[in-house]
Amino acid sequence: MLEVLTALLIAAVLVSLALPAWQSQGYRIERSAALAGLLQASQCQARRSLWTSADPAYPDPTCLPRESPGYRFLAVRTGGPNGPGFEWRAEPQGRQRGDDCGTLVLDHRGRRSVLGTAEQALRCWRGR
DSSP: OOOHHHHHHHHHHHHHHHHHHHHHHHHHHHHHHHHHHHHHHHHHHHHHHHOOOOTTSSGGGGGGGGOSSSSEEEEEEETTTEEEEEEEEEEOOOGHHHHHTEEEEEETTTEESSSSSSHHHHTTTEEE
């Protein structure tokens, strides 16, 4: 009986150590898919603006990627000192809301950011 309790205790300790790393890996996988979706939307927009008479300051909704289990994709119009523009956004959904990167943003000029701090943007867009 003591051996069984010892084995269960060891298993519980191993699970408690492995669970945060497993969750973090899941967040990174979903985030990577969302980043790829934003980059594909940007490329689609560039192709459409190049080959059609579409106004490059307006996002083409047909370029939005399909929603994934972890993210919802949006095209948001923006305005600023440099004139009109837009942002592609990937908002976390479901369990992905636990990821500290939050909403990923790619604007019409190719600038990558998150709705948060610059440090988060560097970390969250790393490798892309």
